[in-house]
Amino acid sequence: MPSVVVNGGSVVYEILGDSGELIVLTPGGRFGMDIPGLRPLAEALVAGGYRVLLWDRPNCGASDVQFYGQSESHMRAETLHGLLTALDTGPVVLAGGSGGARDSMLTTILYPELVSKLVLWNIVGGIYGTFNLGAHYVLPSLQVARGLGVEGLPRMREWRELIAANPKNEQRLLALDRDEFVKLSLRWLNAYVSKPGQTVPGVDDELFDRITVPTLIIRGGTNDLDHPKRTSLEVSCLIAGSTLIDPPWPEDAWERAVEDRAHQRVDRYNLFDTWVLAAPPILSFLDG
Known part of the structure; x- marks a missing residue:
């Protein structure tokens, strides 16, 4: 895999497709680009006429571990800025789910010149979601x-x-x-400590005024404690002119995937296996 050194750390990436506008596709958690479910979505977007950049963020996959910045997502946003600058991509589409949604939002806030459109889903928020992140990752x-x-x-x-x-x-x-x-x-x-005025952990609500690009938000499932429906609705209010749609997967897809993971039901779907279902609405939004 090719790599670029950003802030003293090697960042591994891969670009799928030969032509078309570039989409940076980012998964959640500390999962690398080989996490099951991510590549089928990338391939569907390539089939729709786009190129897709997959990357291992710091502390994910085969990239170097790194520790700096106001938060881990701030570090990832700075890293993505360095990666895209080194590759001389020009403005790109940022698309991400869960932690990847937070990384994509923050990158757009901090480096708006890098972004042409923004696509978000499985946005983390709420007491359970934010406490769970801190307890698991820090x-x-x-x-x-x-x-x-x-x-x-x-x-x-x-x-x-x-x-x-x-x-x-x-x-x-x-x-x-x-x-x-x-x-x-x-x-x-x-x-990751819930605070007034921070719908998204670690990001002040007032900063969302900096997101002015066309934005698609796929709302969270009705009973999803990690990515609450309420959080995606609030983010849609914070990003002026954003488009909010219902999830293209079952309302309880995340809960069922969490149960399968806990019971180690490897013959069933993984956390991100349903993400490929987002390809049609994403392509419709980008082509519109």
């Missing part, structure tokens, strides 16, 4: 670093997987300064 490493120092980080399953994908990551973790890592982790954790 607290475990913070607690290990406080107790064992950075030497304990490579022993954790999450970082072991990234070391397996990119052996350089072990030394990058061991080279961290413990006190600085703890300080950064507390700052990243604070971004």
Whole structure:
């Protein structure tokens, strides 16, 4: 896979398709571009006449681990800016779900000159959703670093997987300064604490005035605690002129996928397997 060095870290990417406007497609969590369900959506968008850039964000897939910025999403937005600048892409379509939606929104807010259109789905919000993010992505490493120092980080399953994908990551973790890592982790954790005036964790509502490009929002499922329906409705109010549509997948798709994942039902669908169903409305929006 080709890569670009941004802020001292290697960022792995892949571009699908030979012609057409470029769509940057970003998944959620700390999942890399090989997460099941992402590539079928990318291929459907390519079939619709677009090119698609898939990328492993810092701390995802085969890219280098990195730790800087106001929040992890701020770091990802800065990284995407560096990647697209290095590739000299010009304005692109940003499309992302879950954490990828937050990364795409923040990139558009901070670097509006990079973005021509914006597509969002599975937007995280609410007490459960934001607390869950902090508890899952920040607290475990913070607690290990406080107790064992950075030497304990490579022993954790999450970082072991990234070391397996990119052996350089072990030394990058061991080279961290413990006190600085703890300080950064507390700052990243604070971004996930629900606050008045922050519909999206770590992003002040007033900043959404900076999003002026055409925006499509696929609303959250009715009972989805991770990506509440209310949050997507509120974001649609914050982004002037945005288009809000019902999800093209079942209302309970996320809940059923979470259950399948918990029960390790590998013969059934993964978290992002239904995302390919978003291809027709996304293409209709982009072509309109």
